[in-house]
Amino acid sequence: MSLPQQKKAAPAVSGAVETFLNDANHVAAFTTVRPDGTLHVAPVRFTWQASSGLARVLTTAASRKARNLLAAPGGRVALCQVDGFAWTTLEGTATVVTDPARVALGAQLYAKRYWSAPPAPADRVVIEIAVERVLSLNV
Incomplete structure (x- = not known):
């Protein structure tokens, strides 16, 4: 008999990281894994909601990033926002x-x-990333 999985708590982030992720008009590099195991990296705009621990990326169902995740539900992803020598990476399942x-x-x-x-394309979807790890430097 297995126990039900517990939802992990959203990772705590500093005020500086919170500001960096929400107030800057940056794009981020979004990394998913293709069905053949190779990496796919695409520039995206995203949102971060610390209260829920979710990052969100709007895209279309036909996009490579969405197809990668549909081929392997719950796949691991990384979202990295960079500004000069400052960066923050959000890692989790999508x-x-x-x-x-x-x-x-x-x-x-x-x-x-x-x-x-x-x-607002007809096949718009949202990729929700349950963030489990936050890494940053110079933020």
Whole structure:
């Protein structure tokens, strides 16, 4: 008999890291794993919500990053935002979400961070990253 899995608590981040992840208008490098085991890295805009420990990336269901995650649900990913010699990497497991309410929340958070609405293609999805580790330097 197995015990139910406990949801891990969101990692604590410093105020400086929180500001770096939320206030800067940066893109990040988003790394997923292709079905053949090679890495796929794409520049993305994202949002970070410390209270839930979730980072979100809006994309389309047909994108390589979404297809990589659909091929291996719960796959490990990394999201790294860089500004000069300062950087923060968010690592965790990712899920492609199609639920309209959660996709809308992702779009709302995106618009708040980037001061403009995201593109709205018909097959838009949100990738939710349950962040388990936060690494940073010079932040």
